[in-house]
Amino acid sequence: MRINLSWQEFQQLAPKLAALGEALIGCTGMVMVGTIRKDGYPRISPVEVVFTEGQLCLGMMWHSKKALDLLRDPRCTVHSATSNRDGSQGDFKLFGRAVEVTDLEFRRRYSDAVYEKIGFKPEEPEFHLFFVDVESAALVEFNDEKMTNTVWRRD
Numbered sequence: 001m002r003i004n005l006s007w008q009e010f011q012q013l014a015p016k017l018a019a020l021g022e023a024l025i026g027c028t029g030m031v032m033v034g035t036i037r038k039d040g041y042p043r044i045s046p047v048e049v050v051f052t053e054g055q056l057c058l059g060m061m062w063h064s065k066k067a068l069d070l071l072r073d074p075r076c077t078v079h080s081a082t083s084n085r086d087g088s089q090g091d092f093k094l095f096g097r098a099v100e101v102t103d104l105e106f107r108r109r110y111s112d113a114v115y116e117k118i119g120f121k122p123e124e125p126e127f128h129l130f131f132v133d134v135e136s137a138a139l140v141e142f143n144d145e146k147m148t149n150t151v152w153r154r155d
Contacts, residue, residue, distance in 0.1 A: 005096075005154055008054030010134040014152045020139055021092035024080035025049050029117070033058060034077035035069035043069055046081070052113045054108070058098065059114060060128040067128035070098040080130060090141040098130040 005009040011018040014070060022050055025031055033047045045066040050057045056078070074097040082091055101107060115121040122129075136153040 006131065007051065007053055007056040007134065010137070011054075013154075014137065017139055017150055017152050020141075021080065021083045021094065021137060022051065024092045024139075027089070028081040028083055030096050031045070031058075032079045032081060032083045034079065035068060036065050036073045036075060037065075037069055037074065042130075047078075048114075048115060049093075050110065050113050052110050056090055056094070056134075057101070057110055057113075058130045058132065059110065059122055060124045060130070062070045062128065064128070067130075070129075070130055071100065074098040076132065076134075085142075086142075087148060088142045090139060093138045094132060094134060095137065096135040101129040101131055148151045 005013075007018070014055075027076060028064060029047050029048055031049050033146070034042050035043045035045070037043045045064075047058050047060065047066070050059065052139075058078070060070075076096065076098050078094040080092040104124070107124065110129055111122045111124075112137065136151070138152070139150045141148050
């Protein structure tokens with residue numbers, strides 16, 4: 001399991017952007033994850049996010065299409081769920097690669113964190129778990145009808 005830039009490291013490099021992203025994700029607790037299907041077309045799927053031990057964790061049902069996409073091609077986009085029509089809430093996008101988590105102790109702690117958050121406990125081995133290796137991020141905000149776009153890229 002190799003990760004080049006964890007969520008925690010991203011927070012250290014771009015604290016304001018990470019805090020705003022985490023707040024937007026926290027509004028719904030859900031994100032939309034973009035993956036690449038076997039035929040090359042994009043797939044967009046909702047996923048619950050749990051921040052665990054400095055990692056942005058994406059848990060998925062066993063053999064779900066989105067999980068199989070990531071196992072085949074780890075490139076992904078994580079987008080905060082938009083919950084208002086006018087976009088005034090803003091949106092956060094994270095680009096990177098999914099890293100499969102196989103460490104059983106971490107997976108147990110993740111399951112405990114999910115249970116604490118939503119009252120459901122993923123059971124081994126019937127779920128996929130990924131970290132996101134952060135490559136870049138963007139935030140779109142609207143203030144007084146003016147749109148601002150903040151972009152961060154890993155060097």
